[in-house]
Amino acid sequence: MQRYFRPIVQTDAARPADALPLAGGWAWFAMAEELRRDAPPRLVPAGTLPEPVRVALTAPRPAIAGLTMDQPRLMGILNVTPDSFSDGGRFETPDAALAHGRAMAEAADILDIGGESTRPGSRAVSTDEEIARTAPVIGALRAAGVTCPISIDTRKAAVAEAALAAGACMVNDVAALAFDPALAGVAATAGVPVCLMHAQGDPATMQDDPRYDDVLLDVYDILASRVAAAEAAGIPRARIVVDPGIGFGKTVAHNLALIRGLGLFHGLGCPILLGASRKRFIGALGRAETADARGPGSLAVALAGIAQGVQILRVHDVAETRQALRLDGALKGYGEPE
Template sequence: MLLKINKELLEQAIASIGAHPASLPIFANKAEILPFKLLQVRTPAANILKQEMLAAGGDAVVPTGCILNADKYVDVLLLGTRKHYALLLKKLEVMGYFGLSKVKAELEQALNPAPMVTTLADGRQLTYEEMCVMGILNVTPDSFYAGSRVPQMQAVLERAGRMLADGAGILDIGGESTRPGSDSVSGEEERSRVVPVIAALRKEYPEAVISVDTYRASTAEAALAAGADIINDVTAMEADADMADLVVRSKAPIILMHMRGTPKNMQQNCEYGDVVQEVATYLAERANILRERGVGADKIILDPGIGFAKNKEQNLLLMRDLTTLTSFGYPVLLAASRKTVVGQVLGGLPPEERLEGTIATSMQAVYAGAQMVRVHDVKEHTRAIRMLEAILRQR
């Protein structure tokens, strides 16, 4: 009889054989191939990595003709277990040439990631022992899902209270719809919608973590002054050059989302060679703008931008390969709640009927190792996520 073993429970399976306890990590480090793709590596470095991985017992995929150094830079796919990478890293310690020091640093971070944390400006921290659920509160008259629109102050406070009671770790307040084809509103109009709501929420729920969904630095600054904790910028600081200055100055965390164009025209900007790689490298580059100015990893969150300048197939690829984003050392947010891709996959369902499909996207976020989901239906998602986490952790 042959039993297939869940790789997440490998150490338990090894222990069940009766192996010596000290041998468990040794066997575990030999058990799983971990593929890593290195982008734009100098060709001599690629050849060195190929030979050193082979010598360690692993392998590396390089382009045909790489040995001839025909191209200055190439991509490399590393294939090895933790044991193989440990041997490679030891060799790379004395190879400070051809950019191999950077390769070593990136591999070390990916293999031994630091615990994820988001530090708010007031010193409070979000830790991610369990997935954080962000509840959506739109104070707009035209958001794509009518059920998320909360036009009156008392209704906003009541819904926020329900979300917090249902398990929301963050409340996300938006004052301008960014659905496909939507028109923008003025900064003054946006601020008149969100700032009073944020001030009221801070007074009513002083311990709540509040995010403001805006791409305008002026709105973000006013929202922070009113009590917001996090900036959620769907343009990753592209729309307003002052946003990076505000993040540096305020010490508030920012969510950087991938989008092309504007909500009005973004669905005419869906051409990619490799959507997963292009979105991942873009977000890493936007994060580096802040890192170079002294902003820590605990102030940055990445969002692939489901539904923003992507078609159905591209959205599905990004969700399937969400784990690609989790290797950068920043928390990852998936925001797919009731979006068009859910309706498309399920036969043209309207937003009101996309709850079950959205819950499936949150389950994938758990499997991919993401830290946060942004949803309209906090109670349902929190219950589903906590159940899946209990199954995976057996507690």
């Protein structure tokens, strides 16, 4: 039976001499939780981990889109859709999208441009419509002097091609390259990084009745298989980011289990992206009915991710999250205020 190892991640300055670095970043671990499907969990010293596991957990992550992974990175969300769950229609027009993108670029490390809503119950968008929404905005941001990396949030090869031609340099796929078989080849040929996100089911039905045997281990196994598929398609692990897909075919309990267990995903040997900003479970737990009232809860989840070594936070409230990171980094020693 397969064994899984979740590092018990620490950031305290009082670090034991035998502690191991986590992914070449700001955190460390001296113990790990061994998980199995046929036995109860148990704690083991980090020094006793199998060599392949130790290497996967400790090796520094290569830069993604030119960004080093030794400090937390912020991905600002720019939805150019009429029906996004959090800001549907607010940035649908080119002028509004350009203004918001330029403002976010002041504090974000990377912008993520999406032209198809994947919220629960959303409808599919045609390829032509998605290209018309995204590529011109990316081109306008580049023409306006925005130099930070830009990611295209899409499941479709043709949309990614158009976005890359317009100035994007990363692909963020909520279907982990399983929706459009041609997308992996586009990313491999272009030599750009990809983010592989886990989702159970299609956006239209994914929240109907999501079930797992063990959500943490199930999501880990599926992401491991998608990383292997990406490598087989010519995308090296050094250009892969993984995302457990908070809210995509998950209940509140599933989301909490994944967030508590985020450290496990370091075992895939890739940077981790956490995209929980303003999602419904934050509203349910934080008693915030509307998406734009979920900023404080989103910050709490973001800092919980950073405490477990998550390298990329995908957020709506970029300036507010940047401020929180400056304080958190100053307190924990992983960064200094700018």
